[in-house]
Amino acid sequence: MSDILVPVALANRPYDIRIGAGLLTRAAQYLGPLAKGRPLVIIADANVTMHLEHLQAALDSAGIASHAIRIAPGEASKSWDGLARLCDDLIALGVERSDHIVALGGGVVGDLVGFASAILKRGCAFVQMPTTLLADVDSSVGGKTAINTRAGKNLVGQFHQPALVLIDPEVLATLPPREMRAGYAEVVKYGLINDAAFFEWCTQNGAQLLAGDSAAQVHAIHRSVHAKAAIVAADEREIRGVRALLNLGHTFGHALEAEAGFSDALLHGEAVAAGMALAFAYSVRRGLCPPADAQRVRAHLADMGLPHSLASAGIRADGRALVAHMAHDKKATGGRVPFILARGIGASFVAEDVDLADVAAFLDAAK
Ligand code: GLY
Numbered sequence: 001m002s003d004i005l006v007p008v009a010l011a012n013r014p015y016d017i018r019i020g021a022g023l024l025t026r027a028a029q030y031l032g033p034l035a036k037g038r039p040l041v042i043i044a045d046a047n048v049t050m051h052l053e054h055l056q057a058a059l060d061s062a063g064i065a066s067h068a069i070r071i072a073p074g075e076a077s078k079s080w081d082g083l084a085r086l087c088d089d090l091i092a093l094g095v096e097r098s099d100h101i102v103a104l105g106g107g108v109v110g111d112l113v114g115f116a117s118a119i120l121k122r123g124c125a126f127v128q129m130p131t132t133l134l135a136d137v138d139s140s141v142g143g144k145t146a147i148n149t150r151a152g153k154n155l156v157g158q159f160h161q162p163a164l165v166l167i168d169p170e171v172l173a174t175l176p177p178r179e180m181r182a183g184y185a186e187v188v189k190y191g192l193i194n195d196a197a198f199f200e201w202c203t204q205n206g207a208q209l210l211a212g213d214s215a216a217q218v219h220a221i222h223r224s225v226h227a228k229a230a231i232v233a234a235d236e237r238e239i240r241g242v243r244a245l246l247n248l249g250h251t252f253g254h255a256l257e258a259e260a261g262f263s264d265a266l267l268h269g270e271a272v273a274a275g276m277a278l279a280f281a282y283s284v285r286r287g288l289c290p291p292a293d294a295q296r297v298r299a300h301l302a303d304m305g306l307p308h309s310l311a312s313a314g315i316r317a318d319g320r321a322l323v324a325h326m327a328h329d330k331k332a333t334g335g336r337v338p339f340i341l342a343r344g345i346g347a348s349f350v351a352e353d354v355d356l357a358d359v360a361a362f363l364d365a366a367k
Contacts, residue, residue: 001020001021001218002020003018003019003020003023004018004019004020004218004222005017005018005019006019006222006225006226006229007229008141008142008161008229008232008233009229009233010161010232010233010236013161015161015162015163015164015165016164016165017141017165017167017225017229018030018164018165018166018167019167019169019218019221019222019225020167020168020169021168021169021170021214021218022168022170023166023167023168024051024054024055024058024129024166024168024170024171025054025055025057025058026058027055027058027059027129027166028058028059028061028062028064029062030164030166031059031064031100031102031127031166032062032064034100034125034127034163034164035064035100036098038065038096038099039064039065039066039067039093040059040064040065040066040067040099040100040101040102041066041067041068041069041090041093041095041099041101041102042055042056042066042067042068042069042101042102042104043068043069043070043071043086043101043102043103043104043105043109043112043113044068044069044070044071044104044105044109045070045071045072045073045074045077045105045106045108045109046070046072046073047073047105047106047131048104048105048109048131048171049070050174051104051131051171051174052068052070052104055104055129056068067093069086069089069090069093071085071086071109071112073108074108075108075148075153075262077108077109077112078108078111078112078146078147078148078154079147079148079149080147080149080156082112082147083112083115083116083147086112086113086116087116087119087120090116090120091120095120095121095124096121096124097120097121097122097123097124098124098125099124099125100124100125100126100127100163100164101113101116101117101120101124101125101126101127102126102127102129103126103127103128103129103140103162104129104131105129105130105131105132105135106130106131106132106134106135106139106179107132107134107135107138107139107268110128110130110135110139110140110145111139111144111145111146111147111154111157112145112147113126113145114126114128114143114144114145114158114160114162115145115146115147115156115157115158115160117145117160118145118158118160119158123160125162125163126160126162126163127162127163127164127165127166128140128141128162128164128165128166129165129166129167129168130165130167131171131175132172132175132179132183133172133175133179133180133182133183133184133186133187133217133221134179134182134183134186134268134269135183136167136169136172136183136221136224136225137183137186137187137190137220137221137224137225137228138183138186138224138228138246140162140165140167141165141225141228141229141232142161142228142231142232142236142243142246143159143160143161143162143232143236144157144159145157145158145159145160146158151328152258152328152330153254153257153262154330155330159236159237161236165225167221167225169214169217169218169221170214172212172217173212177210178267179267180210181210181269181270181304181305181306182267182268182269182270182273182306183269184206184209184210184220184269184304184306185249185269185270185272185273185276185301185306186224186269186272187202187206187209187220187221187224188202188206188273188276188300188301188304189246189248189249189272189276190223190224190227190228191345191346192248192249192276192280192297192342192345192346192348193227193245193246193248193340193346193348194227194245194346194347194348195223195227195346196344196345196346196347197346198223198227198346199300199345199346201219201223202220202300203296203300205219205220206300206303206304207303207304210304210305228246231243231245231246238331241350244331244338244340244350245340245348245349245350247331247338247340248275248276248279248340248342248348249272249273249274249275249276249277249278249279249340250272250275250340251275251279251326251329251337251338251339251340252274252275252276252278252279252282252322252326253268253271253272253273253274253275253276254271254275254325254326254329255322255323255325255326256271256274256275256310256313256315256322257271258325259315259317259321259322259325260313260314260315265314266307266313266314266315269306270306270307270313271307271313273301273306273307273308274301274306274307274308274309274310274312274313274315276297276301277294277297277298277301277307277308277309278309278310278363278366279339279340279341279342280293280294280297280298280342281294281298281362281366282339282341282359282362283341283342283343285362286341288341288342288343289341289342289343289344290344293342293344293345296345297345309366310363310366310367311367316367318360318363318364318367319359319360319361319362319363319364320360322359322360322363323356323357323359323360323363326356326359327356336352336353336354337354337356338350338351338352338354339351339354339359341354
């Protein structure tokens with residue numbers, strides 16, 4: 001099957017997302033012209049050592065030299081220290097502003113490398129080669145880059161678009177099932193935002209996708225990045241109330257993640273799954289959404305083995321504690337936290353009038 005190309009139509013820096021089986025070992029064709037005869041620097045973590053070896057071997061066979069920088073897996077690498085180390089390593093390797101550095105891995109690697117490339121030598125180019133479903137369908141596309149600080153996740157960062165995104169669905173074969181399910185939550189999100197037919201597809205094909213069906217995986221990745229590319233092209237910097245829709249489930253989810261200490265007890269995608277179910281249930285409470293739609297969302301997430309409630313996410317905190325996390329949302333303005341609510345499946349919108357005391361009461365009742 002030939003590769004699928006999804007353009008991200010940004011006026012000043014358009015780029016392509018290329019989706020294709022075996023791209024990891026065919027990457028030289030696309031990375032070679034960017035390397036322009038200089039060695040490529042690839043940043044990867046220990047979870048993808050095998051993929052890194054395959055990529056470097058393929059580049060080597062094509063006569064493209066490469067250096068690898070390995071970072072420790074996990075959120076802890078997305079820190080000031082991790083950023084400083086990476087920048088020092090890139091400078092030591094002689095990376096120039098006109099070079100393209102390659103992020104091979106999941107969201108942590110992509111966010112960190114993206115931010116390092118945004119500031120190194122006042123900005124150089126980078127390529128995203130995601131290796132998790134979550135990175136395929138969300139974090140590798142759209143140019144959000146960041147590190148975490150003591151005060152919270154992704155609080156320091158930059159919009160910095162990649163020059164190219166290469167997605168090889170074959171690498172998903174080595175992804176642990178739990179990571180796969182967590183990434184699948186972000187797939188479902190696109191159906192819930194504005195594509196009821198895609199949600200329907202998810203209900204019929206989600207189980208095969210998670211079981212490793214490659215046609216279902218490619219279809220879901222294509223549909224997801226196509227949706228994300230359109231949203232990013234319409235509102236790159238999240239100022240027109242369009243890109244904010246991608247935060248469906250994230251305000252509730254962020255509170256759950258914070259309560260779980262941003263630990264492996266609750267992965268980001270799992271928190272988003274529970275957060276989407278809560279956003280729909282809260283939309284029902286506000287009289288916005290038919291209860292049957294919220295029930296369908298909850299049932300599908302449960303069927304896929306994803307958290308779909310506070311209890312299934314392992315959260316026992318009360319409503320007041322949970323909204324306290326929401327109040328620190330980096331998207332809050334004038335004390336108001338924007339929520340993504342829904343008038344039904346595929347009909348999400350940004351609500352600026354949400355009263356956190358009402359959300360706390362809802363969460364207490366939802367326990
Ligand atoms: N993950 C949300 C966004 O890229 O805007």
